[in-house]
Amino acid sequence: MSYFSDIYNGVKTLLTGMSVTGKYFLHSRKGAITQQYPDNRDTLKMFDRFRGEVVMPHDENNEHRCTGCQKCELACPNGSIEIIWDRQVDPETGKKKKMIDQHIYHLGMCTMCGLCIEACPTDAIKWAQNFENSVYDRAYLTRVLNKPGSKLMPGVED
Amino acid sequence: MGLTKDYNTKIMTNEALQNLISLWIPELEFTEEKSQFLNITVPPEQLIPLMTQLKSNSETNFDYLFCLSGVDWGKELGVVYHLESTTHRHQLVVKVKTEDRENPTFDTVCKIWYTAEFHEREVFDFFGIQFTNHPNLKRLFMTEEWDGFPLRKDYVDEINMIIK
């Protein structure tokens, strides 16, 4: 008789399985878990800690907080940050001071580990929540983070 | 499920282990310095007798080889065996070294622990250490025609390696 009870139990488990999927089918109107990505661009907001790319915020006077200490460059495991700097005379104090010329960031090499931002003593760089990073040419992935003509915010020291 | 077990039981202390093992093979080097385990350095020719004994002796019963790594100590090449007993829960490290960098050869332990077959292939792949009697000793990760053994300290590859 186990032959028939096997069939009965087998069919029962199959029907239970079908009831699970059937339940989702009936609730499919409200239950879609997928997002319709390019359409929901306006409402799609990433979490504030999301690691999209490294940016250097500038204030309205075109001033940033990077002193050129190169700690981020040292912390980066992949060499995605390069800082070109020289010593210039600070107009206020008249002393020679390390100033960044270009803060170069290779997004293509970045693994989003966040060590550079942890390492930065002056909070000059931070994460942006932008995730649409695809470009047509690899060269666009190399970015200069400080804007042209920008200078160090006064009062920011190592 | 439902099995109550006493975890973290060690039957033999490192000292007792050392005393026992030194009875089998006299010329072993024991050290506990700079490591959390008891370390045994064994000459290559004594490796198989020691390992067989470690596995089969009911007091030691090291039946679990949980790590097998090749190490390049600069002058010497060697293999480090991390052993654990699943019944007695004590751990042991066995090291074997050779100064022959051209053609380093040890005996395989993959008859004792099956897992060693893959691990030894990995060591051969990266350190060029030959294991005699290994059933299928060939490159595991690298391609067959790869030149050199990448994890050796004297390996140079100017294209693929970025030195900081």
Place this chain on the structure above:
Amino acid sequence: MNITKNIHEWLFSLMPETTASIVEMVLIAVVYLAIFAVAGLYLVLLERRVAAWFQLRLGPNRVGYQGLLQTMADALKLVSKELTGTLKADKFLYNLAPYFVIVTALMAMSLFPFTKELHAFDINIGIFFLIAISSIGVIGILLAGWSSNNKFALIGAMRSGVQTISYELSVGLSLLTMVLMTGSLQLSQIVEVQEKGGWLIVQGHIPALIAFCIYMIAGTAETNRAPFDLVEAESELGAGFHTEYSGMKFAYFFLAEFINMFIIASIATTVFFGAYLSPFGITENIPLLGVFWFLGKTLLLIFLMMWFRWTFPRLRIDQLLVLEWKYLLPLNLMNLLLMALMVLLGLTIQF
């Protein structure tokens, strides 16, 4: 049905009788082809949408309203794709295989009674013909797997051969069980019996129900759909027999699968659920609504097959054979005897 009658008279007035009848046949064939090519396309869309709803997704909804033109676009893409093949393939058989599959699928289409009048080809061995035709398709699959010079495809094809030969038996026997009640293989006769005495699944009650279950299982296996999709078994064989096909040749296989599904569901509708007959005869006065009822029932059964597909894991090849030879076949034979006894003793339910 006036239009068809008018065309018929117009054709016969235009040309000699033989030519006219040939032209008429060709016309009917073209109409059927067109209808079922489109039906196949929309079945693909239906499958994708239904699958999406089972899987908490939305499914294709971009091309056209709610994605209605999606499969058209896909077909266009497939037409424009390059036809690639393996170097050492047996070119003749390789090219022949997709046609084998699609032609047999389309041939079976002509037999179904959509309404009393809309019935292209009513032969007295209807069901026998359907079973025969639907098992020719496997030759196409075997050819495809054999000729494409790919071991994965070959394994798939061989599995297909084993599977179809086995499950052919169950399809045939379960339909035979129903034929015991009708006493005829002709589809129009079968429907007539149901018109008089109620749907066969009601008339035959328990054995008919068992026969229906067996038929659905075997029918799903016959169309090589999950849980019997060992032929394709994407996680085991990549894509099985059509691994090496691309473009329109692949589309033929793809389309044939869906048309075969339609055929299996249509046979079930005709034999078990009274084809175009409405439930309790509510729309008996409007014969054209028969099409609606026929398609409605068929789609319900197709939905059931989709439900199977998106719920169950795949069987293994030996379990597939165990299921057929150890479970379905003995049950089927018992069921056949039971039905014969019932018909003999007059235990069927008649309205």
Place this chain on the structure above:
Amino acid sequence: MDTTPIINNFKSEEYQINMGPQHPATHGVLRLLLTIDGEIIKKVEPDLGYIHRSIEKMCERDSYQQIVHLTDRMDYLSSHINNEAVCLTVENALELEIPERVKVIRTIIAELTRIASHTLWWGVMGMDVGALTTYFYGFRDREMINDIFEETCGARLTMNYNIPGGLMFDIHPNFVKRTKEFIAHFKTKLPEYDLLLSNNIIFRKRMEGIGILTKEDAISFGASGPVGRASGYSCDVRKHHSYSAYDKVKFNEVLKTEGDTYSRYQVRVLEMWESLSIIEQLIDNIPEGDFFAKTNAVIKLPEGEYYQKVETARGELGVYIVSTGTKNPYRMKFRSPGFSNLSLLNHIAVGGKIGDLVATMATLDLVIPDIDR
């Protein structure tokens, strides 16, 4: 360019077939060289190295902080636990006192990672045996965990949340709330896993009695994690060599004795319940305090050898560091669970059919970057 020489000594009925590197069932770029007689597997020979990045060599040039992010890329499904392994090794070597808060948070996230990994595995497992819908149900639940991770750590997969000494930053204020939401959600969904797949007759017939691994073989092959535990081999590192906050929570080590594919499946599903209970015990009791212990900017491990094992979702991950006292490790070795688990595939798959091989491989839960480090 075929680098593997064709093995001759075939019998006349046998033929060879390449499963992978591009094959749906090998989950990545594993290449299996199968010798088959009809449908029966005669020999399985894995060919590795398609995505070998030589992480061990890269570690030799990186500082200890930098090494952590490389381990994300090993077993990407339990990246947090990999990070934890390296951090624990470094912390033990430095004899750092780690705040309780860090330990508890690490444990919670590790268990969330385990659930995330197992739900993904469950979905893919269903897909491997042909039930495609499971994939989406598994991902639905995993997505909630990924959102928790993203909110707290900033990344969904390669989190790099641990640093030697603690955590990179504190948990997000929403972390506790979201985790509780997830627990409530997942407790209603986990029974569905059983209804849909575990009890299904087809699934059970597919899984039961194939790919049998005995306890002795499991130990000898170095099987760990669910693979070992399904064979009755008690190998839970969380129990035997407790780390982080695992000594403070009560949980069972899920053990099965059959050692077949179905028991490996069951162990993983039951482990999700255990992980849930661990999280439940800890989530309300996250102690206040610092989220890191102060370390030097340049970490130099004292000369010596260090070994630390942790239990990832796949099994025992060992980190072996040989230090010469500099800021880089002299030799770093990862003993990955997948590597040992793969080595036993030939042993348990021979004699089965192609379908069995796929099911067996699915329950080994191989992640190829973990093997190809």
